[in-house]
Amino acid sequence: MKKILIASCLLVWATFLTAQESKPAKIGWFITPEVGVMFLENHVGKTIGASFGVKLWKDRLKVGIISYGRPGPINSYTVDTKLAENQTYLGKSSVKLRADWGVVGAFIAPTFKFKKFELDLPIGYGVGTGGFYLHGDDRKTPDGARVSVWEDKLFKGEDAAAGGWTEFGARVFFPSKIKGMSFGGGVHYTLISGWKTFADPSGEFYNQRLRVNLFVNFGSH
Amino acid sequence: MKQLFIVFSVLLALLSAYNMSAQSLVDVSVGSSTQDRVSANLAYRYQLNDRFRIGLEAQYGAPRYRFVDAKPIREGFSTTFSVPLTYRLYEKDQIRLDFYARTGLRVQGKIDPDQNDERDSILSANAVLFEPGLLVTIPATEKVHFQGGITFPMGFQVSPSSLFEFAHVPLIYAGLNVKTSERRHVFLKAATGAAFGGNGDTYKFSWSLQAGIRFAFGRRTAAPLVEPTF
Numbered sequence: 001m002k003k004i005l006i007a008s009c010l011l012v013w014a015t016f017l018t019a020q021e022s023k024p025a026k027i028g029w030f031i032t033p034e035v036g037v038m039f040l041e042n043h044v045g046k047t048i049g050a051s052f053g054v055k056l057w058k059d060r061l062k063v064g065i066i067s068y069g070r071p072g073p074i075n076s077y078t079v080d081t082k083l084a085e086n087q088t089y090l091g092k093s094s095v096k097l098r099a100d101w102g103v104v105g106a107f108i109a110p111t112f113k114f115k116k117f118e119l120d121l122p123i124g125y126g127v128g129t130g131g132f133y134l135h136g137d138d139r140k141t142p143d144g145a146r147v148s149v150w151e152d153k154l155f156k157g158e159d160a161a162a163g164g165w166t167e168f169g170a171r172v173f174f175p176s177k178i179k180g181m182s183f184g185g186g187v188h189y190t191l192i193s194g195w196k197t198f199a200d201p202s203g204e205f206y207n208q209r210l211r212v213n214l215f216v217n218f219g220s221h
Numbered sequence: 222m223k224q225l226f227i228v229f230s231v232l233l234a235l236l237s238a239y240n241m242s243a244q245s246l247v248d249v250s251v252g253s254s255t256q257d258r259v260s261a262n263l264a265y266r267y268q269l270n271d272r273f274r275i276g277l278e279a280q281y282g283a284p285r286y287r288f289v290d291a292k293p294i295r296e297g298f299s300t301t302f303s304v305p306l307t308y309r310l311y312e313k314d315q316i317r318l319d320f321y322a323r324t325g326l327r328v329q330g331k332i333d334p335d336q337n338d339e340r341d342s343i344l345s346a347n348a349v350l351f352e353p354g355l356l357v358t359i360p361a362t363e364k365v366h367f368q369g370g371i372t373f374p375m376g377f378q379v380s381p382s383s384l385f386e387f388a389h390v391p392l393i394y395a396g397l398n399v400k401t402s403e404r405r406h407v408f409l410k411a412a413t414g415a416a417f418g419g420n421g422d423t424y425k426f427s428w429s430l431q432a433g434i435r436f437a438f439g440r441r442t443a444a445p446l447v448e449p450t451f
């Protein structure tokens with residue numbers, strides 16, 4: 001991790017040096033809504049999100065915020081989870097849970113312009129939160145209490161958690177006929193740390209995973 | 222609903238009678254969403270100057286999936302009053318960027334929650350809504366404009382108990398606006414995104430679709446920007 005951080009800093013510094021101009025730097029903006037997929041164990045999860053921020057040094061460095069989610073309602077994959085010993089729920093000793101996940105963080109992306117496309121290398125750092133939840137008829141609790149009350153009870157308060165999120169990627173932007181609008185796609189590698197839940201005590205559900213996305217990019221020009 | 226209609230009709234009549242040199246817009250639309258099987262929306266926008274626009278908006282919906290105290294209701298009523306505003310941050314060539322913010326109050330609930338066929342009780346919740354965002358407008362042709370953007374809508378229930386009901390991070394918005402005459406546009410709006418809130422008991426994802434007509438008053442022709450409604 002230390003070597004990766006040093007390499008990232010050197011890359012940003014190199015971008016800074018090549019972009020130095022005698023004129024004052026113009027600050028641009030960008031908004032990039034995206035949809036994507038995450039290659040998880042045994043299934044592919046659908047994601048939706050966006051990034052936005054500013055462009056510096058003649059648009060050679062993007063700095064911004066990224067947020068995306070892998071929402072449970074559009075991902076039908078379930079995790080069969082055995083309840084604690086002597087515990088049952090609606091007469092069952094194990095339940096099928098859906099997974100729900102979201103990320104928010106900051107990122108920097110050195111940007112390289114070529115004749116017919118643009119390439120950026122986003123490096124993101126932030127927090128990932130999510131967990132596993134009762135779905136369908138299991139959300140009709142036996143005593144009418146809120147579902148979260150039962151999830152806390154069944155999963156010992158570990159139905160959801162937060163952890164550190166780091167991501168490295170590469171994105172390609174293709175210009176459109178409209179100035180300031182481009183389309184593209186990217187590949188990202190996600191690392192999660194310190195995330196532990198009852199249904200996934202190893203915390204590996206989202207760790208060391210590949211994410212691919214497609215996006216529309218709007219920005220100053 | 223009847224009272225809402227009367228209030229808004231009076232408001233619109235007063236505003237129409239006032240001699241305005243700046244542009245005023247009235248939007249009438251219907252839609253459907255994760256929250257409502259069907260909803261009706263009436264909105265007024267006033268262009269204060271070249272950059273700044275403010276409005277008033279009312280939406281009434283028949284719930285599909287809403288919450289009282291983080292427990293779902295699948296029928297009943299939902300009424301929202303809000304004040305949206307937009308401020309143009311950037312415009313160059315074919316692209317325009319606006320800052321958008323909305324604040325509002327929402328009442329929603331279920332009539333006859335004990336289902337004894339007597340309308341003797343209402344289960345309801347009041348909430349405060351807030352939604353900042355960034356919207357991009359791109360003219361595809363002289364008459365057709367596309368819109369895109371991101372917003373961060375959030376709702377905080379204030380009664381019967383206080384709780385953080387939902388937030389989207391972010392909601393992705395797309396819109397299409399077609400000028401059909403000098404003072405009339407038709408528009409389509411769509412929004413979708415992941416959500417969280419209510420300690421996991423409320424929304425995890427939502428979508429909305431809306432279609433409507435925009436009428437322009439005043440000297441200038443109708444501005445294409447049509448803000449999200451949620």
